[in-house]
Amino acid sequence: MxxxxxxxxxxxxxxxxxxxxxxxxxxxxxxxxxxxxxxxxxxxxxxxxxxxxxxxxxxxxxxxxxxxxxxxxxxxxxxxxxxxxxxxxxxxxxxxxxxxxxxxxxxxxxxxxxxxxxxxxxxxxxxxxxxxxxxxxxxxxxxxKGHFQRDPYFYPRSNPEFVSGQQFLNRFFGSKRPLAATEIANLSMNIKKKVMAKTLSIGFSQAAQSKEVRKFLKSAQDSADQQIQSLGKILHNDNLPVPMSWETEVTTSQDPPFSDKLMLYHIGFLLQASQGYHGAGLATAMRTDIVAEYEKIILKNLMVTKEWFNIMTKNRWFEQPPLAPDRKKIAKDK
The missing domain is CATH 1.20.1260.10 (Ferritin, core subunit, four-helix bundle)
Incomplete structure (x- = not known):
């Protein structure tokens, strides 16, 4: 063959x-x-x-x-x-x-x-x-155009170093160590993704025709903003720059360029994609306060995604992917 x-x-x-x-x-x-x-x-x-x-x-x-x-x-x-x-x-x-x-x-x-x-x-x-x-x-x-947001710079240390104790993990108890480069990379990336999701939610909420969709988009906007603030605070506490916001890049237009179905789907796609990035951030986080923040964000996004799914299915906007054969039903219907 x-x-x-x-x-x-x-x-x-x-x-x-x-x-x-x-x-x-x-x-x-x-x-x-x-x-x-x-x-x-x-x-x-x-x-x-x-x-x-x-x-x-x-x-x-x-x-x-x-x-x-x-x-x-x-x-x-x-x-x-x-x-x-x-x-x-x-x-x-x-x-x-x-x-x-x-x-x-x-x-x-x-x-x-x-x-x-x-x-x-x-x-x-x-x-x-x-x-x-x-x-x-x-x-x-x-x-x-001078609009690419670079992540924070580091000053190199003279020699490689090894972790010497549990204080590397602790934030709630014991001394707080500075953020690791791997943690900063994921914090910055997650904030940038949240900034885009928030900006789209602002624009879409202005243009959406359904009151239900507008309410959800406002909720998604608030959720993204809270997560930007919580992740940004971790960078700020280490005197590191936080990625800038793009809210001012949205006009005051209320003229819908897309169907409510497309706008709602797009925000849902970003919510689901962000869970992968949060998971990557969680996997590389070695400070307990960062782990706790990612866990809280992942849980919150699951709740928002459930609300999104309910609206999509209620309006018959969620297209069903191919399903495996239902063997029990096939046998029963014979």
């Missing part, structure tokens, strides 16, 4: 399904942003991103169709309002593209790790290469 004729596994179908739904959601946001961006260099990056995903979308549809599965509905032009007023500044759009490219790279890597069939692995290789190129381009342009 030809290795490319092997049936796709449940993991491979699942990752393709996720890539399609998430990709179409971000693609609609990119299409709106490219319509409002005035800076030609930023616009060019968005045009490239849209073109790259168009090719990826075709290939994903082919993979799914060839296995006999229905192609997800995902998001399309019906979720995009043509001619909507500007809701975000050009610079925020660039930050958005940079962070969503990082999400895409991690998604491609996770999908690749679940793939066995060679043609699918080659597809994710190519997708990763495209994402890496865009990742570099967004950083270069943010640097050029």
């Amino acid at each position: 030809d290795k490319d004729d092997l049936k796709l596994t449940s993991s491979e179908i699942g990752t393709l399904w996720g890539e399609y739904v998430n990709g179409t959601a971000v693609d609609m946001v990119n299409r709106y942003m490219v319509s409002i961006i005035e800076d030609e260099k930023i616009k060019a990056l968005f045009e490239d991103a849209i073109q790259v995903f168009a090719e990826q979308k075709k290939q994903i549809k082919t993979f799914i169709k060839n296995e006999g599965f229905p192609v997800p509905i995902g998001f399309n032009e019906s979720d995009l309002k043509t001619g909507a007023k500007r809701l975000f500044s050009d610079i925020f759009c660039l930050h958005y593209l940079h962070i969503m490219t990082m999400h895409g790279l991690l998604g491609h890597t996770a999908s690749l790790s679940s793939s066995v069939r060679e043609d699918l692995r080659r597809f994710y290789d190519s997708s990763g290469d495209d994402g890496m190129k865009l990742f570099h381009q967004t950083i270069d342009l943010l640097l050029e």
Whole structure:
């Protein structure tokens, strides 16, 4: 049997399904942003991103169709309002593209790790290469415009050192040691992701048409703000800079550029993705106060995600992924 004729596994179908739904959601946001961006260099990056995903979308549809599965509905032009007023500044759009490219790279890597069939692995290789190129381009342009937020600098010590006791872990009891570089890296990254989620929540809450959706987005905004403050306080207490906010990059427009379904889904996607970043932060945290803060944030996000799920399902906006056969039901219905 030809290795490319092997049936796709449940993991491979699942990752393709996720890539399609998430990709179409971000693609609609990119299409709106490219319509409002005035800076030609930023616009060019968005045009490239849209073109790259168009090719990826075709290939994903082919993979799914060839296995006999229905192609997800995902998001399309019906979720995009043509001619909507500007809701975000050009610079925020660039930050958005940079962070969503990082999400895409991690998604491609996770999908690749679940793939066995060679043609699918080659597809994710190519997708990763495209994402890496865009990742570099967004950083270069943010640097050029003076808007890339660097993490804190360290002054090197003369020799390697070893941990000598439990005080390295303690924060509630005993002396407090300075933050480790690994802890700072995850704190900064998590704050930057929260800043983007908060900014999107602010913009979307202005534009959403449903009162229920607006209420949830306001709640998500408040939750993100609390987490920014709590993680930022840990950096601040060590006299380290906290990543800046982007709230002022949202205009006062109330003109909805997207459907409520898309705006709500996007915030839910960021909530779920953030749990992975919080988990990475928890795994590298070696100070008890940081561990406790991540645990509190993860628990809070689970509660917010449950509320998000209830609204999505109530409105029949949550598209069901492929399910395993229900063997008990099949046997019962015979």
